Amino acid sequence: xxxxxxxxxxxxxxxxxxxxxxxxxxxxxxxxxxxxxxxxxxxxxxxxxxxxxxxxxxxxxxxxxxxxxxxxxxxxxxxxxxxxxxxxxxxxxxxxxxxxxxxxxxxxxxxxxxxxxxxxxxxxxxxxxxxxxxxxxxxxxxxxxxxxxxxxxxxxxxxxxxxxxxxxxxxxxxxxxxxxxxxxxxxxxxxxxxxxxxxxxxxxxxxxxxxxxxxxxxxxxxxxxxxx
Numbered sequence: 001x002x003x004x005x006x007x008x009x010x011x012x013x014x015x016x017x018x019x020x021x022x023x024x025x026x027x028x029x030x031x032x033x034x035x036x037x038x039x040x041x042x043x044x045x046x047x048x049x050x051x052x053x054x055x056x057x058x059x060x061x062x063x064x065x066x067x068x069x070x071x072x073x074x075x076x077x078x079x080x081x082x083x084x085x086x087x088x089x090x091x092x093x094x095x096x097x098x099x100x101x102x103x104x105x106x107x108x109x110x111x112x113x114x115x116x117x118x119x120x121x122x123x124x125x126x127x128x129x130x131x132x133x134x135x136x137x138x139x140x141x142x143x144x145x146x147x148x149x150x151x152x153x154x155x156x157x158x159x160x161x162x163x164x165x166x167x168x169x170x171x172x173x174x175x176x177x178x179x180x181x182x183x184x185x186x187x188x189x190x191x192x193x194x195x196x197x198x199x200x201x202x203x204x205x206x207x208x209x210x211x212x213x214x215x216x217x218x219x220x221x222x223x224x225x226x227x228x
Contacts, residue, residue: 050220051075057227058102060095061085061110064156064210071213073220077102086114087133091140100144106227107141107148109134112155112179113209116171126168127175131182138186150188151226152179156215157197162208189226193219 050073058078059065065081068074080098090096090111099107115130123129141150154176163169183190196218197203203215 050217051078053224054078054106054220054227056104057106057108058099058104059108059110060090060099061153062114064113065110067211067213068216071216073213073216078104081110084114085111086118087111087130087137091133091137096137096140096144099141103145104148106151107145108151108153108223109137109141110153111137112175116155116175117166117168127171127178130175131178134179135182135186138182138188149226150186151223152183152188152190154179154190154193156193156211159204159208162204165208191223191226193222196222 054074055078058080059068059074061081062085063081063083066079066083069076069079069081080095080102085093085095111134112130116126118126118129138150138152141148155172157172158166158169180190196215200214200218203211203218205212
C-alpha cells in the first residue's frame with residue numbers, strides 16, 4: 001500500500017513538472033511521438049529484416065525507444081516504452097511483468113532521458129536517484145528472465161540548440177558514465193552508440209531530442225550482432 005501511495009505521488013509530481021513543458025523548460029519525452037517525429041515511417045519492405053533479426057528481443061525505454069515501433073521498424077510486441085518513462089516508473093509500473101509475458105531472449109534497456117530531468121521536488125541528485133532504480137530494474141529483469149541477455153544502452157545526445165533550451169542535458173555524458181559502471185557492476189552488456197553520430201549529424205527530429213527513422217536503423221545495425 002505504501003509503495004502505491006509513493007508511486008501515485010511520484011506520478012503526480014511528474015505531471016506537475018510537465019506543466020512547465022509548455023514553457024520549454026522541462027521534460028522532453030512527454031511530447032507525443034507524432035509531433036516530434038514528423039518523418040513518415042519507413043516502407044515496410046525495408047523493415048522486414050530488422051523485425052526478423054530482433055523477433056526474440058524487446059526494447060525497454062521511453063519515448064525515444066518508442067520510436068522503434070512508431071516508425072514501424074520493429075513490431076509493438078518488441079517494444080515496451082512510453083513517453084515520460086523513468087527508471088522508477090518502469091520498475092514500479094509493471095514493465096518487467098510485460099517483459100516476462102513476452103519472454104524475450106534479449107532485453108535492451110534504453111532509459112535515462114527523462115531521469116536526468118527529474119525536478120527538485122523529487123530529487124536534488126537525478127543521476128544518483130535514477131541509477132539506484134536502474135540497478136533494481138536490472139535485478140528484477142534477471143529474476144524474471146534468468147536466461148535472457150541484458151544490454152544497457154546510453155542516453156542519446158541532443159543537439160546544441162536543445163541543450164541551450166534545457167541545460168540539464170549537459171549531464172548526459174556523466175549519466176552515461178554512471179550507466180557504464182553500473183552495467184559492469186551488474187555484469188550486463190553496455191553498448192556505446194556514439195559512433196552512430198560521428199558522421200551523421202542530422203539524425204535528430206526538429207525538437208533536437210528525438211530521432212528520424214535513420215537513427216533507429218543505424219542503431220539496430222550496430223546491435224544485430226548481439227542477438228545472433
